[in-house]
Amino acid sequence: MFNFRNSGGFASATLTAMNTMIMFNLMGVVNQLPAVLFRLFRRAKLWWFREVQITIPEQGREWHMYNRVFSAAECYLGAMFSDRALRMKAGTDPTGRSIVLTVDDAEEITDEFLPVMDVCCYKEKKEKRAGPAKGNKAIKVTWRYHCQQIEKGSARLWNNEKKYYTLTFDARHRPEVVNEYLEHVMETSNAIEMRNRQRKLYTNSMGGGDRLWTQVEFKHPASFATLAMDPKKKQAIMDDLETFSKGQDYYAKIGKAWKRGYLLYGPPGTGKSTMIACMANFLDYDVYDIELTAIRHNTELRRLIVNTTGKSIIVIEDIDCSLQLSGARGEARKEKKVKESKEKKAKESKEKGESKVTLSGLLNFIDGLWSACGGERLIVFTTNHVEKLDPALIRRGRMDMHVELGHCEFEAFKVLAKNYLEVEAHPLFEKVRELLAAVKISPADVAEQLMPKNIRAHDNATRCLEDLVHALQTLNSKQLKDELKNNTVS
Structure with missing residues (x-):
């Protein structure tokens, strides 16, 4: 038995605490x-x-x-x-x-x-209903x-x-x-x-939760009419996109998911991101830009893909830099140093809580069972180094159309001149043609030279073309020197 002798204060405190607890419980019940x-x-x-x-x-x-x-x-x-x-x-x-x-x-x-x-x-009248x-x-x-x-x-x-x-x-x-x-x-x-x-540009949310995608209005002015590219190549891409958008019945007949893969590759500044905007504007599709490094595991990647809508383009830019998905798997196994390096990076990634998306998980999203969840979707990968990608990732059937976006050629230059300077012919065009055949320069660099320094000047076209010729000549001299130096060393 508890002895209350000389413990009146303790008993009083205990009773007070019990009363307080009972009052709190009653208040909780009353509130609910x-x-x-x-x-x-x-x-x-x-x-x-x-x-x-x-x-x-x-x-x-x-x-x-x-x-x-x-x-x-x-x-x-x-x-x-x-x-x-x-x-x-x-x-x-x-x-x-x-x-x-x-x-x-x-x-x-x-x-x-x-x-x-x-x-x-109900079933009989559903198709014939014309009013109450x-x-x-x-x-x-x-x-x-x-x-x-x-x-x-x-x-x-x-x-x-x-x-x-x-x-x-x-x-x-x-x-x-x-x-x-x-x-x-x-x-x-x-x-x-x-x-x-309104067409949307989505990106995967960083915080998780119910809202997997954050979105903004997609308003990009690019179109195939203003894209600096060979006209024949451009028309082939437009025809392919139009055929895909009208191919629902055909894809169902041949037993394939209604999707198509595009691999856009080439040096920086050749217009890969602009090409994606042109495709979205041409088809009136939304764009889902996936940041792979923000995805923790394959399950989260599947959840993201399932929650995309039809009439959309799913984009992974610079896929060779996003994750450790590049390189031929056979060669990686042969080289011990490469294998050890990968294991070390994987261990560091695990400790830091970084992305654990694997190549097999990505392949399943592109071409596996989960790829059939939804329809009318384009899957677009971009890379600056196509040779670094695993062949399994870019084989035909996964990336159905490979589009090389290379250095600026004369046909692409004419599109840029029309866009920036509103000229379709000029005495300096022939000189530009000769120089573009000799040098390697991206369309972005050419566009920068064609940008008017003073939009109110009346001789913008001549000045900009002269600047471009000078830049091409300088670049040609530099490339010749570098080539001569390399030949001498070898």
Whole structure:
């Protein structure tokens, strides 16, 4: 037994602590009482009035997928009921120019719709519907938005909010709501998004969480008309892109995923990034720019790819510099020093928590089972050193079209002269032709020489062409000296 003799102070402190703990627990119960009572009320209402409630969470059931119905509901309610809802949240679109309204927490919105089919013959009338069936009464549904704070001890450390919509309706109208109303919400949302569509440039988020991609409006002025490239080669690429964009049925017939790989290679400044912008503008596709070094493992790479949309270009630039994916695997095994160096780098990478994306994981994304998740996508790799890439990565069937972007030739120069100087013929053109045949210079360097120093001057074309000729002559002399020096040494 506990002896309370000479311990009155301790017993008093113990009782005080117990009372305080009981009070805190009671306060916690009281604070949670409104939420508990509300849930009980909602359940009793659903049971008493025979109501059905559909929960639409922000995150899909599968770990790697967003819930498209949630985003459709958010778009639909924000566009259709912004003038009726009492409480809304205001934000901006990715461009920061337009205001976007969404429903605020715990806000209820009632919607009505006329069913266009009989419950017993929905499948037959779905294709023939032209308007509401005669005699049908409007069905009421109730939307409610919920946003709950997740406790710190939760497994969802990457997101402290749980967002979802609830859709409530009379149980008698379950077939109409499930089969028709939700389809109407999806179709209306898609129409709104297409009407307000702006092409996007996405990049993978660094912080993880539900938002795998961050986006900005894609506004690049490049086009094939202004691309400094051989016209025949340019036309071949445009024809290939157009054939791909119209090839859904053909790809399905031959049993291939609707995707196509492009390998763009060449020295720096030859227009690889510009080519990607031209492709996006030509097809009206979004661009997903993947930073491989920010991806921790293959599973995260798959999740990123699955959450890309159709009509998009998935880009990995400078793939030879992104990860340790280059070099022929056979040669790497033969050279012991190279192998030891790779093992050392891999160990350092593991200690630092750097990316663990492997070549096999990347190949599976390009040409494996996961490549069939989604359609109408171009996969584009760029590199300055194609010889460093593993042959398995760039073989035909993975990278279907290899496009070499080399040094500036005379046909490409004429495009640049027309773009920068608005001239299609000039006495100095023949001199430029001779020099371009002798020297190696990138289109970017030629464009820099053609940039007018004074845009108001009337003789810009002559001055810029003279500067270009002088630069080409200087470069030609330097290259001849270097070549003579190398021959002498060898």
